[in-house]
Amino acid sequence: MKAFFLVxxxxxxxxxxxxxxxxxxxxKHREEYKTEFLKDSxxxxxxxxxxxxxxxxPNEKYKVLCEFVLTKKKEKPFDIPTSSGQTATYTKFxxxxxxxxxxxxxxxVYQSLRLRNLPQYRDYLFIPFKDLTNGKESYGxxxxxxxxxSQLEGDKIYLDFNKAYNPYCAFSAGYSxxxxxxxxxxKVAIEAGEKNFAKEH
Numbered sequence: 001m002k003a004f005f006l007v008x009x010x011x012x013x014x015x016x017x018x019x020x021x022x023x024x025x026x027x028k029h030r031e032e033y034k035t036e037f038l039k040d041s042x043x044x045x046x047x048x049x050x051x052x053x054x055x056x057x058p059n060e061k062y063k064v065l066c067e068f069v070l071t072k073k074k075e076k077p078f079d080i081p082t083s084s085g086q087t088a089t090y091t092k093f094x095x096x097x098x099x100x101x102x103x104x105x106x107x108x109v110y111q112s113l114r115l116r117n118l119p120q121y122r123d124y125l126f127i128p129f130k131d132l133t134n135g136k137e138s139y140g141x142x143x144x145x146x147x148x149x150s151q152l153e154g155d156k157i158y159l160d161f162n163k164a165y166n167p168y169c170a171f172s173a174g175y176s177x178x179x180x181x182x183x184x185x186x187k188v189a190i191e192a193g194e195k196n197f198a199k200e201h
Contacts, residue, residue: 019060026058026162033165044172052199056137062161062192066096068109068152077113080128083141083169084176089113093125094152096159100188107159107184109147123149128180129164132189139170139196142180164193171197 034053037045071094079087090110097106107127115121127145134140143164151157167177 022060022063023058029163030055042168044168044175049171049199052197054195054198056162056192056195058162059192061100062190064098064100064159064161066098066157066159068094068096068155068157070094070152080110080178080181082176082178083167086176088176088178090126090178096127096157098159103188105186105188107186108181109152125149125152126178127159127184128178129184129186129190130180131186133191137191137195138193139166141167141169141177142184143167143193161190161192164190166194166197 030053034050037043037050038047071092075092077089077091079089082088090112093109093111095106095108097104099105107129110126110128112121112124112126115124125147127147128142129145130142131138134142143166145159145161145164147157147159168175169177
């Protein structure tokens with residue numbers, strides 16, 4: 001009985017420690033995210049605006065293990081409409097399949113043709129998505145996630161919706177933000193990542 005108690009306490013302690021580490025990781029990521037606004041000359045936010053950024057509490061439920069399925073046939077480039085009425089050209093790189101609360105979902109992963117021609121962004125991948133929080137807790141136009149090709153070396157990958165972020169259009173007019181394609185409209189509330197911007201604009 002004593003041994004069982006010790007094992008149970010150890011398990012609880014390890015679980016709590018892991019949760020604290022996860023929360024610290026997300027908080028660090030968010031601080032870095034805020035700092036990037038001050039480095040970008042095209043940024044819609046100034047230092048005094050950062051206090052209006054809002055986020056869901058870190059939640060490990062939304063760090064999901066995915067099966068990655070690479071697009072086998074050569075996909076033709078296609079245009080994604082943007083908020084400005086223009087289009088941005090992408091190819092479909094693959095799909096990520098995962099579960100939330102035991103229900104299956106998937107999102108398409110895209111590669112920008114424009115960025116693919118720039119050495120520093122050649123391995124960048126893009127996941128624009130919508131979910132049932134849009135227009136309520138989160139920005140109505142959807143949110144984004146980024147990946148690197150090096151993260152997709154195997155057929156399994158963790159996708160962390162706690163790192164979902166708003167497009168620049170959520171903060172100010174005058175930007176051209178890709179609108180998530182219908183295949184990336186998730187019929188589930190992703191209560192993780194960035195919320196609505198709290199400052200009127």
